[in-house]
Amino acid sequence: MSTINNEFCGKVIIPEFEVSSTFDLIETLRNLNIYDAFDNLKADLSGTSNESLFISIHHHQAVIKVSEDGTKASAATMMEEGLLRYDEPNFEFIADHPFLFLIADETNNIYFIGSFFNSFLILFK
Template sequence: MQAPLMHQHKEVRYTQARGYRAVDLVYRGGDLSMLVLLPDRKDGLRDLEEALSARMLQDCVAQMDTREVRLFLPRFKITWGTVNVRDQLTLLGMPLAFNRFQADFSGINGHEPPHEDSLFISGVFHKAFVEVNEEGTEAAAATASTMIRGSSLRPSKPPPVPIFRADHPFLFAIRDRRNGTILFFGRMADPTRAS
């Protein structure tokens, strides 16, 4: 079965590395982007995941050039279920906020602990989703030009336009382009089932 794919021919940040190709699709505003890593082989997702590291992602982004690409991506929406992140926040240094007898939110309701009406945080819940469709990702475009004098040089043949066809499993990351922070990381295991 073939994956139903959106198609665009546009300038995007692109690189081809050993075993995979990648595009970085910049969201409106320019601060966030979706980095898509596509294995060269249709069965290459496991190898790509095993090679994955922070350094590999940094190198991937550093090697990208802005160029014209024929881009084929599936429409998809991935939802992460609701998760209580209380334990993670406690480990990150805010255990008192969750302690019934030590949390001090008296600025909200006027009751200091251990008053029976004092406030404390019982849980912090996180739910996330990523949706990709024609309107959801807007790629940045940049144009570079060079000038030569006269016609003494024959024009060189432009390089072939790469085709980025995400019709098999791939990885994606939503990242903050200003500092490289990965906000979401996901795997599209079956683009034929994407909506």
């Protein structure tokens, strides 16, 4: 993905939509070979607290809402809204067909990626 450039301006027409996705955080972390953190006898999270802690969270939920007012996305601690300045459009994108979307920041960290097709939305983990 190239660097995000707010000076590249275009006309984008997309349907309003809202999508949410819930997934098992523990399963995802176990796929990364993280096991002891879930065991109250083996977990060592001493770098985060003086308490004896272990991970017991089972699910993570992400929500994206796109409307004429802009895009709102939330997951865990991330909530961000933005407004770009208006110039004459350099391109036009009319989403009257299936499309992929992503939400990224100015350093190209991708927070959400999903697809829209046939009036159905899929949010990828």
